[in-house]
Amino acid sequence: AQSVTQPDIHITVSEGASLELRCNYSYGATPYLFWYVQSPGQGLQLLLKYFSGDTLVQGIKGFEAEFKRSQSSFNLRKPSVHWSDAAEYFCAVAPMDSNYQLIWGAGTKLIIKP
Amino acid sequence: DTEVTQTPKHLVMGMTNKKSLKCEQHMGHRAMYWYKQKAKKPPELMFVYSYEKLSINESVPSRFSPECPNSSLLNLHLHALQPEDSALYLCASSQDRLAGGETQYFGPGTRLLVL
Numbered sequence: 001a002q003s004v005t006q007p008d009i010h011i012t013v014s015e016g017a018s019l020e021l022r023c024n025y026s027y028g029a030t031p032y033l034f035w036y037v038q039s040p041g042q043g044l045q046l047l048l049k050y051f052s053g054d055t056l057v058q059g060i061k062g063f064e065a066e067f068k069r070s071q072s073s074f075n076l077r078k079p080s081v082h083w084s085d086a087a088e089y090f091c092a093v094a095p096m097d098s099n100y101q102l103i104w105g106a107g108t109k110l111i112i113k114p
Numbered sequence: 115d116t117e118v119t120q121t122p123k124h125l126v127m128g129m130t131n132k133k134s135l136k137c138e139q140h141m142g143h144r145a146m147y148w149y150k151q152k153a154k155k156p157p158e159l160m161f162v163y164s165y166e167k168l169s170i171n172e173s174v175p176s177r178f179s180p181e182c183p184n185s186s187l188l189n190l191h192l193h194a195l196q197p198e199d200s201a202l203y204l205c206a207s208s209q210d211r212l213a214g215g216e217t218q219y220f221g222p223g224t225r226l227l228v229l
Contacts, residue, residue, distance in 0.1 A: 032212065032215060034217070036220075041202075041223075041225065042222055042223070043118075043120075043204055043220040043221050043222040043223045044157070044204065044206075044220040045220070046217060046218075046219065046220075049217055051215045088154075090156055092156075094212040094213070095213075096213055097213060098211075098212050098213050099164075099169070099170075099211045099212065099213055100145060100147070100159075100162045100164070100169065100170060100208075100211060100212055101159060101162075101170070101212070102159075102212065102218065104156035104157065105156065106155075106156060107154070107155070107156055109154075
């Protein structure tokens with residue numbers, strides 16, 4: 001079955017430190033890949049997406065993600081986190097035969113230490 | 115502009131009330147979605163409208179009734195809800211099918227509390 005795994009339920013990082021959030025997917029072909037961020041009580045904001053081409057994707061707010069086909073991974077990174085980055089981060093995939101449905105990871109809550 | 119708007123932001127209703135949630139987008143998107151999100155969980159798809167026709171109903175109870183009056187508007191009519199229906203309701207839209215490489219854009223959500 002198609003699935004998305006975010007192995008870390010929560011991650012604590014000091015302000016100014018680097019960040020990597022993990023995402024692995026299980027699907028036969030390379031799907032379309034997304035990272036969304038959700039601040040408390042808010043909607044979901046698209047950080048970045050991968051459809052094809054360059055495997056290193058740049059997004060908003062200084063985030064980037066790297067697609068690794070051999071590892072079925074799409075990890076999100078940021079070189080230096082800010083307190084305002086504290087939020088829930090969701091990885092999602094749209095299988096290439098999907099009309100409208102996204103498969104979501106369980107989410108990773110990012111906590112920033114001052 | 116990738117804005118999806120939702121009203122109201124918050125809603126408290128009793129189990130016998132009838133209320134509606136509204137969603138609007140002016141990006142010319144032809145697919146619109148309703149999701150339900152419980153705390154600390156990813157969103158769960160409820161309904162999808164494509165070209166103003168209901169394409170997906172994820173076995174949602176009939177106390178939730180979607181409506182797409184035109185290509186820019188999406189409503190969710192609520193009637194006789196249960197306390198377990200309390201959640202954040204998110205609207206989203208995309209240009210067209212995701213299989214075509216499209217992206218879903220989300221609104222800020224309506225926080226619903228059923229008493």
